[in-house]
Amino acid sequence: MVSRRRFLAAGVALGAAPVFGQALPELVPPSAGRRVVIVGGGWGGLTAARHLRRLAPELEVLLIDRDAAFRSLPLSNQWLVERTPDALVQQDYTTAARAWGYRAIRAEVTAIDRERRRLHTAQGALGYDWLILAAGIRHDYSPWLGDDARAIDATRRFYPAGFMAGELDALKRKLAEFKGGDLLMTVPPPPLRCPPAPYERAVMIAWLLKTRRIKGRLILVDAGGGMQRFNRMFAERYKDQVVHLTHAAVKAIDPFRKVLSTEFEELKFDDAIIIPPQQAADLVWQAGLIETDAAGKPGAWAGFDPLHLHAIGDERVFLVGDLLGRASPLFGQYPKSAHMACQLGRIAAAEIAARSGGKLPQPELPESLCHVFTDVEPLEMMRIDARYRLRGDGLITQTVRQHEDPQPRGEDRQWAQGLYAEMLAPAEAR
Numbered sequence: 503m504v505s506r507r508r509f510l511a512a513g514v515a516l517g518a519a520p521v522f523g524q525a526l527p528e529l530v531p532p533s534a535g536r537r538v539v540i541v542g543g544g545w546g547g548l549t550a551a552r553h554l555r556r557l558a559p560e561l562e563v564l565l566i567d568r569d570a571a572f573r574s575l576p577l578s579n580q581w582l583v584e585r586t587p588d589a590l591v592q593q594d595y596t597t598a599a600r601a602w603g604y605r606a607i608r609a610e611v612t613a614i615d616r617e618r619r620r621l622h623t624a625q626g627a628l629g630y631d632w633l634i635l636a637a638g639i640r641h642d643y644s645p646w647l648g649d650d651a652r653a654i655d656a657t658r659r660f661y662p663a664g665f666m667a668g669e670l671d672a673l674k675r676k677l678a679e680f681k682g683g684d685l686l687m688t689v690p691p692p693p694l695r696c697p698p699a700p701y702e703r704a705v706m707i708a709w710l711l712k713t714r715r716i717k718g719r720l721i722l723v724d725a726g727g728g729m730q731r732f733n734r735m736f737a738e739r740y741k742d743q744v745v746h747l748t749h750a751a752v753k754a755i756d757p758f759r760k761v762l763s764t765e766f767e768e769l770k771f772d773d774a775i776i777i778p779p780q781q782a783a784d785l786v787w788q789a790g791l792i793e794t795d796a797a798g799k800p801g802a803w804a805g806f807d808p809l810h811l812h813a814i815g816d817e818r819v820f821l822v823g824d825l826l827g828r829a830s831p832l833f834g835q836y837p838k839s840a841h842m843a844c845q846l847g848r849i850a851a852a853e854i855a856a857r858s859g860g861k862l863p864q865p866e867l868p869e870s871l872c873h874v875f876t877d878v879e880p881l882e883m884m885r886i887d888a889r890y891r892l893r894g895d896g897l898i899t900q901t902v903r904q905h906e907d908p909q910p911r912g913e914d915r916q917w918a919q920g921l922y923a924e925m926l927a928p929a930e931a932r
């Protein structure tokens with residue numbers, strides 16, 4: 503059983519859970535053929551939609567997102583501090599849907615009725631033959647703020663994490679308006695999406711403080727020990743701009759008094775970027791898809807079949823992207839990267855296409871690739887590759903390689919362009 507406190511972590515009211523017997527209007531008229539619904543138009547969901555149309559054109563494909571447009575988190579750290587003239591890539595869902603031949607619907611999915619294979623939204627319900635859940639993550643403020651809804655709301659509004667696309671504009675405004683003093687940023691315990699991202703952002707902010715001669719410090723309150731390359735950077739090149747507190751477990755935050763407490767000290771701050779611990783998106787909890795350990799204790803991420811990506815005990819629901827839990831006892835979770843989400847989206851599409859044709863698909867394993875800036879002037883980059891292999895005993899193994907690149911030439915942009923070409927509408931279709 504998932505505890506009430508854990509379910510409430512992101513402000514989901516148990517009392518608001520829908521009554522499945524209740525008759526809701528049809529959101530979309532039932533189709534004559536078979537239908538795949540994809541919830542979540544991020545990297546995983548968009549890639550799945552496009553490949554499903556290619557692999558199984560006879561299936562009806564619907565993509566649902568609560569937002570009107572896709573927006574990229576990768577490449578956002580440079581954009582936040584105006585290190586690049588490029589706008590953040592953004593595209594209306596209807597444009598991508600028109601280009602690849604599926605339908606996009608803007609709606610918030612409030613519940614999944616897996617028994618009847620129906621989704622509930624505020625505007626109506628709709629049925630599915632297969633569901634791909636690619637709804638990403640939610641923030642879990644409860645370890646630091648308890649159940650205090652007022653404090654959680656204030657922290658979200660005044661100290662946005664910038665780890666979900668909708669939080670980016672507020673964070674950019676905050677950085678543009680920062681005039682000096684102590685700016686605090688938390689690095690939560692793992693797992694989190696793109697683990698190097700808080701450090702890359704810290705380097706960008708340090709560079710901003712240094713080049714604009716702002717009399718301020720970034721206080722990095724880090725639950726872990728950091729990453730070697732970045733630790734060196736903070737200690738050597740940005741020692742006047744960054745105070746890196748490692749192994750500093752946050753105990754509590756008072757967003758009104760602007761105080762963060764760790765086991766050892768109270769830190770007063772002038773402004774903050776609070777990146778809280780992360781969990782699988784609300785819908786994973788609502789749909790009863792949270793993984794359990796060998797003793798039956800629930801975790802915070804989705805349980806899934808690592809070879810075929812379907813939910814445990816439900817081969818009509820496929821799980822994709824950052825919401826996934828353990829892939830293998832040998833290394834734990836896949837890295838929560840956009841590259842990985844796209845690969846998983848393509849694999850889930852191939853699984854459903856094969857099953858719809860009456861075949862059992864061959865297992866296919868993903869890979870991950872991530873570019874991170876480790877300094878700004880001169881520009882330095884690190885590439886992190888992760889590869890996966892199926893061992894004789896059926897377990898997945900992982901190999902991770904890190905490459906340092908002191909002279910990057912736009913490899914991050916080329917990488918992103920490759921993925922955008924797979925999931926967004928091509929230029930001529932816009």
Ligand SMILES: Cc1cc2nc3c(=O)[nH]c(=O)nc-3n(C[C@H](O)[C@H](O)[C@H](O)COP(=O)(O)OP(=O)(O)OC[C@H]3O[C@@H](n4cnc5c(N)ncnc54)[C@H](O)[C@@H]3O)c2cc1C
Nearest residue numbers: 542544545546568575576611638696823824838839840841
């Ligand atoms: C600062 C930063 C930098 C990063 N840089 C990189 C990088 O360089 N390289 C890299 O590979 N990765 C990077 N990442 C990680 C990458 O952004 C994530 O791994 C990726 O977004 C995961 O994709 P997803 O499809 O699982 O989830 P998301 O992209 O989060 O998509 C989930 C979608 O589901 C929708 N949704 C959720 N719930 C509902 C609901 N109930 N109803 C309707 N819609 C719903 C949301 O609106 C959202 O559009 C970075 C992340 C951050 C924060």
